[in-house]
Amino acid sequence: MAILQGNKVTKNFGGLYALSNVDFEIRPGEILGLIxxxxxxxxxxxxxxxxxxxxxxxxxxxxxxPIHSLKPYRVANLxxxxxxxxxxxxxxxxxxxxVLVGALFGxxxxxxxxxxxxxxxxxxxxxVGLSDKMDxxxxxxxxxxxxxxxxxxxxxxxxxxLLLDEVMAGLTFKEIEETMDLIRRINATGVTILVIExxxxxxxxxxxxxxxxxxxxxxxxGLPHEIVRSARVIEAxxxxxxxxxxxxxxxx
Amino acid sequence: MTRISVGKxxxxxxxxxxxxxxxxxxxxxxxxxxxxxxxxxxxxxxxNIIGGYTGYISFGNALFFxxxxxxxxxxxxxxxxxxxxxxxxxxxxxxxVAFLIGIPILRLKGHYLAVATFGVAEAMRExxxxxRGFSGGGEGLSFPLPPGDIRMVSYQxxxxxxxxxxxxxxxxxxxxxxxxxxxMAAIRDDEDVANVMGIxxxxxxxxxxxxxxxxxxxxxxxxxxxxxxIEPNNVFSIQISVMMVIMVLLGGIxxxxxxxxxxxxxxxxxDLLISxxxxxxxxxxxxxxxxxxxxxxxxxxxxxxxxKKLSFSYFLENIRKYQA
Numbered sequence: 257m258a259i260l261q262g263n264k265v266t267k268n269f270g271g272l273y274a275l276s277n278v279d280f281e282i283r284p285g286e287i288l289g290l291i292x293x294x295x296x297x298x299x300x301x302x303x304x305x306x307x308x309x310x311x312x313x314x315x316x317x318x319x320x321x322p323i324h325s326l327k328p329y330r331v332a333n334l335x336x337x338x339x340x341x342x343x344x345x346x347x348x349x350x351x352x353x354x355v356l357v358g359a360l361f362g363x364x365x366x367x368x369x370x371x372x373x374x375x376x377x378x379x380x381x382x383x384v385g386l387s388d389k390m391d392x393x394x395x396x397x398x399x400x401x402x403x404x405x406x407x408x409x410x411x412x413x414x415x416x417x418l419l420l421d422e423v424m425a426g427l428t429f430k431e432i433e434e435t436m437d438l439i440r441r442i443n444a445t446g447v448t449i450l451v452i453e454x455x456x457x458x459x460x461x462x463x464x465x466x467x468x469x470x471x472x473x474x475x476x477x478g479l480p481h482e483i484v485r486s487a488r489v490i491e492a493x494x495x496x497x498x499x500x501x502x503x504x505x506x507x508x
Numbered sequence: 509m510t511r512i513s514v515g516k517x518x519x520x521x522x523x524x525x526x527x528x529x530x531x532x533x534x535x536x537x538x539x540x541x542x543x544x545x546x547x548x549x550x551x552x553x554x555x556n557i558i559g560g561y562t563g564y565i566s567f568g569n570a571l572f573f574x575x576x577x578x579x580x581x582x583x584x585x586x587x588x589x590x591x592x593x594x595x596x597x598x599x600x601x602x603x604x605v606a607f608l609i610g611i612p613i614l615r616l617k618g619h620y621l622a623v624a625t626f627g628v629a630e631a632m633r634e635x636x637x638x639x640r641g642f643s644g645g646g647e648g649l650s651f652p653l654p655p656g657d658i659r660m661v662s663y664q665x666x667x668x669x670x671x672x673x674x675x676x677x678x679x680x681x682x683x684x685x686x687x688x689x690x691x692m693a694a695i696r697d698d699e700d701v702a703n704v705m706g707i708x709x710x711x712x713x714x715x716x717x718x719x720x721x722x723x724x725x726x727x728x729x730x731x732x733x734x735x736x737x738i739e740p741n742n743v744f745s746i747q748i749s750v751m752m753v754i755m756v757l758l759g760g761i762x763x764x765x766x767x768x769x770x771x772x773x774x775x776x777x778x779d780l781l782i783s784x785x786x787x788x789x790x791x792x793x794x795x796x797x798x799x800x801x802x803x804x805x806x807x808x809x810x811x812x813x814x815x816k817k818l819s820f821s822y823f824l825e826n827i828r829k830y831q832a
Contacts, residue, residue, distance in 0.1 A: 306704055332706035346697035348762070349690075357694045360687045361706035370687060413706060 257320065259284045259417055259448050260305065260336075265314035265324075267297075267304055267472075274300040275472045277314070282417065287439065287449045289463030289480070291456070293492055297472040298452045299341060302419045306338045307331040318417070335363045337415035341422045341452075343402040345394035345409075352377050352390040354405060355412045362413025377412055384408045384438060400431050407435075411442065418442065420451045424458055436462055460484065468492070524674070531666050539662045543734070545775045546669035548755060550676045550727045552767035555752035557680060558720040560762035561689065562713060563696030564614060567749050568625030571632050572602040572721040574744035576728025581649045581738060582642055595729045602725025603718050610717040614710070617699075626746070633744035648739030651732055665734045672730065673768075676723045680764060683719065692716050696762070758800050760809025769808050802826075 258281035267275040275297045282288050290298050303309045305316060307328040316324040323331055337358070346354050352374070359373035359380070360366065368376065381387045384404045389397065394405060403423050410418055420439070424432045436458055443449050453459040459466070466483045468476040470492040476483055483489055490498055531539045551573065559565050576598035583589040583597055613624050637646040644650075654661045683689045691712040694702035703709050732738045755774050760766025777796065781789040804811055805826050 308700070308704065328700075328703040329706050329708050332704060338704060340701070344698050344701045346694050346701070348697050349693055353690065353693070357690050357702070357707070358705050360690055363706070365706050366687055370685065370690075373687075409705065 257284075258282060258317075259319060260450075261317045262305075263315050263317075265301075265304065265316060266312045267300055267309060268312050273472045275304070275311075275469075278469070278472070278474050280467060280474065280477075282448055282450055283465075284448055285443075285446065286464040287443050287451060287462055289459040289466040290450060290452045290469065291454075291459055291466060291483075292469035295471075296469040296492075298469055299421055300472075301469070302338055302421050302450070302452065305331070305419060306336060329361075332362055332413060333365045335414075335416035336419065337362065337410040337413040337417070338419040339406045339410050339421050339423055341425070343399075343406045345397070345402060345405055347393070347395040349394060350390070351386060351392050351394050351397070351405060352381060354394050355380055355390075355408045358409045358412030359414075363415060376414075377408075380408045380412045383411065383441070385434070399426050400428070403427065403435070407438070415447060418447050418449045420449060420453075422452055422454060424453055424455045432458055527670055528667075531663055536658060536662050539666050541775065541779050543662070543666045543669045545771050546666075546673040547727050547731060548751065548771035548775055549673040549768050550669070550723050551748070551752045552755035552759070552771050553673075553676045553680050554720045554722070554724045556720075556756050556762065556767045557683065557692075558716045559753065560756055560766070561680075561684060561696065562692040562716040564713060564716070565618070565622050565753070566625040566717075566720070567622045567746075567753065568627070568629030569720065569724055569752055570744050570746065570748040571625070571629040572606060572724040573728040573731070573748055574629070574632060574636070574740065575605055576602050576725030577732035577738050577743045578636065578643055578649065578728075579725070580729030581651055581732045584652055584733070585649065586642055591733060595726050598725040598729035599722050600725075602721040602728070606718040606721035607714060610714040611710075614713045614717060626749070629744055629746070629749060633740045636740035636744065644739075646740065648737055649732075651736045651738075653736060654733060665730065668730050669727065669734075672723060672727050677764070677768070679719065679723070684764070688712060688715060693762075754797055756807075757805075758797070758807055760807030763807070763809040763813075766807050766809040773808075805829075 260282040262278060262280045264277045264279060265275055266273065266277055278301070290301065292298050300309070304311045304324070307323065307326050307330065311324050314324070315322055318334055318336060321334070323334065346357065355377040356373055359368065359376040360370070378387065378390070381390050384407055386401060386404050386408060389401060397405060403426070407420070407423055424435050427435065432455060439449060439451065439462060451459060451462060460480045463480055466478065466480050467474065468483060468486075468489050475488045475492060476486045478486070531542070551569070555566065555569050579598040579601045580591070580594040583594040584591060589597070609628055613621065613628065616624050636643055639645055654664065656664070691702065691707045694705065694707055695709050695712060699709055728743060732743070751774070755770030756767050757770070758774060759768065759770030778789070778793060781792050785792065803823055803826070
């Protein structure tokens with residue numbers, strides 16, 4: 257059974273359909289890549305899963321339980337964590353305190369005390385490689401470190417499902433490699449992960465399966481090597497002419 | 509985790525002992541000044557919980573002060589309730605009202621919340637002005653006179669306000685070191701992200717508002733018995749609401765000691781100005797506030813903590829940081 261399942265999920269802003277009748281499923285333990293051109297509805301999908309936006313119609317089930325009408329904090333308490341594409345640290349808090357908030361609330365939601373949560377926060381900072389900066393004001397971090405912090409905050413929530421919204425955008429090649437390695441390690445601990453990424457080589461390498469959105473509709477779903485050959489995907493990214501040119505030799 | 513060191517504990521013990529014996533050697537007017545400093549410490553620290561730590565700027569916390577004063581007054585005068593019990597009732601009323609109005613009003617943010625809280629306090633002032641009968645309406649309400657001679661009475665209120673101030677400080681200290689405090693800080697910095705991280709934001713905002721009302725209501729009751737006469741226009745006064753905000757801004761918003769520093773400086777200043785240039789007292793105070801907001805918008809605590817020099821470059825740094 258899927259850990260997260262969406263049935264005919266639709267989200268419109270007035271006449272604009274950011275998502276229309278999207279069916280999707282995320283299987284337990286996998287890394288699912290979500291790709292699509294700009295404005296295709298990727299971030300909107302994360303926003304509706306995390307309860308940030310209410311959906312217009314359809315349903316979203318987390319382990320069989322409907323979550324599409326829950327407030328964001330309830331979704332988080334159930335075990336779904338997300339990051340933001342434009343990083344949003346708590347600027348007046350230190351790095352470790354940012355992560356602590358995730359450990360205190362998140363999935364465990366007040367089950368652990370402050371002391372225990374601080375320990376958890378330190379572990380997570382170790383994992384993402386920010387422990388030497390844990391007492392820095394979070395506003396003073398570089399972009400790469402802010403991206404790591406964003407990931408650490410989500411991880412500290414001890415999620416079962418982690419939604420990553422472009423955690424590699426703006427990073428150098430080496431930093432991308434490190435982040436990919438980190439995502440794999442997180443996945444190896446049993447966390448199911450949905451990654452939105454524009455860095456195509458990263459998402460193809462990382463994902464077990466890939467899911468493609470275009471204009472708010474699902475246009476393809478499958479294994480990475482199938483997706484790169486899909487005519488509809490090539491068309492969505494590069495235009496009709498390219499798709500034809502690419503298709504002809506293999507059709508012949 | 510920060511733990512209070514032995515040295516610090518001894519220091520606080522000595523300070524509290526000094527404050528304890530201090531009034532024995534000074535005149536009644538100085539005792540009165542200190543009593544009102546302690547009162548404003550409670551008011552500004554209470555405001556700091558909702559305005560500083562949680563980032564919800566209220567301009568109507570005098571509402572709780574007034575309700576506290578009237579609750580104690582009405583209970584003592586008409587039901588002959590003992591003073592301490594009346595204070596507990598004041599705390600309960602302030603807390604309860606904060607809860608009830610917090611539910612609708614804390615959906616607002618920024619300017620809207622400021623206007624709404626201001627509106628509620630003003631509306632309550634008018635209600636009490638027009639409410640004939642047990643609360644005395646616009647003519648005010650006289651408390652029973654506290655027993656004892658002037659000096660004894662001033663000691664009593666000095667120690668009461670000191671105790672209220674210490675309790676408020678302890679509350680603020682504990683709140684900020686508990687999960688609730690981190691929830692409040694997260695809400696202040698980014699409420700949407702706080703929500704997504706699993707924080708029931710509405711719950712913690714209302715909690716912060718209720719805690720900020722609690723001791724505000726208590727000192728309202730103490731204040732009423734101390735000055736023996738209250739009227740709606742002076743306990744539900746906008747001036748009290750604004751003083752809380754200004755003291756916190758002056759001392760350092762969202763810090764533990766900022767409100768204390770703010771209360772000390774502004775009360776002493778205000779006392780000096782009233783005794784020397786009573787006509788210009790308001791104007792001079794206003795001028796000082798403008799200078800402070802321009803020169804040190806994060807308050808005196810930042811200058812102390814970060815060892816900032818009050819230089820032109822610090823001034824420019826602030827202008828750049830806080831320009832619209």
